[in-house]
Amino acid sequence: MSINGIRSGAETDKIKIQILCLDISNLQQNTQFILCTITIFIFFILYGYMQELIFTLDGFKPFGWYLTLVQFAYYTMFGVIEKILKQEGNRRMPMTIYLLLALLTLGTIGFSNSSLQYLNYPTQVIFKCCKLIPVLIGSIIIQGKRYGPLDFCAALLMCVGLTLFTLADSKISPNFNTKGVFVISMALLCDAIIGNVQEKNMKAYNASNSEVVLYSYGIGFIYIFIVMFLTGDLLTGFRFCSQYPVETYGYALIFSLTGYLGIQIVLTLVRTCGAFVAVTVTTCRKAVTIIISFLLFSKPFTFQYIWSGLLVVIGIYLNLYSKQHPFMFSDLEYKLGLFVHYFKHRPYSKIKGRIMTEV
Numbered sequence: 001m002s003i004n005g006i007r008s009g010a011e012t013d014k015i016k017i018q019i020l021c022l023d024i025s026n027l028q029q030n031t032q033f034i035l036c037t038i039t040i041f042i043f044f045i046l047y048g049y050m051q052e053l054i055f056t057l058d059g060f061k062p063f064g065w066y067l068t069l070v071q072f073a074y075y076t077m078f079g080v081i082e083k084i085l086k087q088e089g090n091r092r093m094p095m096t097i098y099l100l101l102a103l104l105t106l107g108t109i110g111f112s113n114s115s116l117q118y119l120n121y122p123t124q125v126i127f128k129c130c131k132l133i134p135v136l137i138g139s140i141i142i143q144g145k146r147y148g149p150l151d152f153c154a155a156l157l158m159c160v161g162l163t164l165f166t167l168a169d170s171k172i173s174p175n176f177n178t179k180g181v182f183v184i185s186m187a188l189l190c191d192a193i194i195g196n197v198q199e200k201n202m203k204a205y206n207a208s209n210s211e212v213v214l215y216s217y218g219i220g221f222i223y224i225f226i227v228m229f230l231t232g233d234l235l236t237g238f239r240f241c242s243q244y245p246v247e248t249y250g251y252a253l254i255f256s257l258t259g260y261l262g263i264q265i266v267l268t269l270v271r272t273c274g275a276f277v278a279v280t281v282t283t284c285r286k287a288v289t290i291i292i293s294f295l296l297f298s299k300p301f302t303f304q305y306i307w308s309g310l311l312v313v314i315g316i317y318l319n320l321y322s323k324q325h326p327f328m329f330s331d332l333e334y335k336l337g338l339f340v341h342y343f344k345h346r347p348y349s350k351i352k353g354r355i356m357t358e359v
Helices: 029-055 061-086 095-115 121-129 132-142 149-172 178-205 209-231 233-243 245-273 275-296 304-324 329-345 348-358
Strands: none
Touching: 029 061, 029 121, 029 245, 029 275, 061 095, 061 209, 061 233, 061 245, 095 121, 095 178, 095 209, 121 178, 121 275, 149 304, 209 233, 209 245, 233 245, 275 304
8 A cells, every 4th residue: 555545556456446336446546536535525515514404494403303213214215225236145244233233323313413403513513523532432442442642642632622612612602502512422422332333243244334224224213213103203203394395305315315425435435545545535524514514504603613623633633643653552661661671781881881972
């Protein structure tokens, strides 16, 4: 792999690379990167725009969970279509694991959607950028992973930047509600757990992305449908959305389709250019999404948003750098041990002579 993370021609020729069912395997690596980047920006910027646009509908904010129900229905439909087109075989991962993944997926997206009832969209995006913090904790507990000092410094910078961004939002936003911080934090908690559970079990059972998406969202749809039916929220949400079918179901279709396709192209970018490049592109996309949100949707602004957001970005790139150049606490302990052992067992005359020479 080259320095910029893009695979060599010999590597990419062995892999069939597709964007929206179009084979781009024969294109140059730079062309593949440009195509993936452009489509990711288009789909996810449109995804964020449609999500915020739906919540600008007067009276829609209490129906975040109903939007999640509709989104899960669309994702399930997309998963079925993709599985048929790819002609994939039987399920590989046990159903018990999918029951857990569906619950975590529901929590991740449901809490994220409902948080917009209380938070500005840029604040929600900043929280999502700080997913590293709960993921780091979850991977230590669930998978027993070890991290280096740069990872913890990155998490600290994200915590500081996130705190300052939230404080700025609470000062200038008249609709700020601390309940929104709790709701989006629950989404990040579910996201941290689901990421580690998916990684562990997809490797163990070699399950495809389309299988995981289909069963996670399909079972999640059943979960939320039963809960909303029993609480009466299903009928209430249906009555409200039936009054504005285009602004709800129509926008939700675009919102869900762009999100689904965006995920697939991110996976393609990871395959062609590596995770480092993929995360860099998606991070830049989130920054553009925040800027567009301030430009297209009227909301209060303060320069504290800028420098607190920069702290979060620095934390993200510090985390990415640590992945490219891993340095563990054990490495530091080992080098210190060699240093101590050297001076402890070296004859004093040689050490003294070397010090005198160096001085």
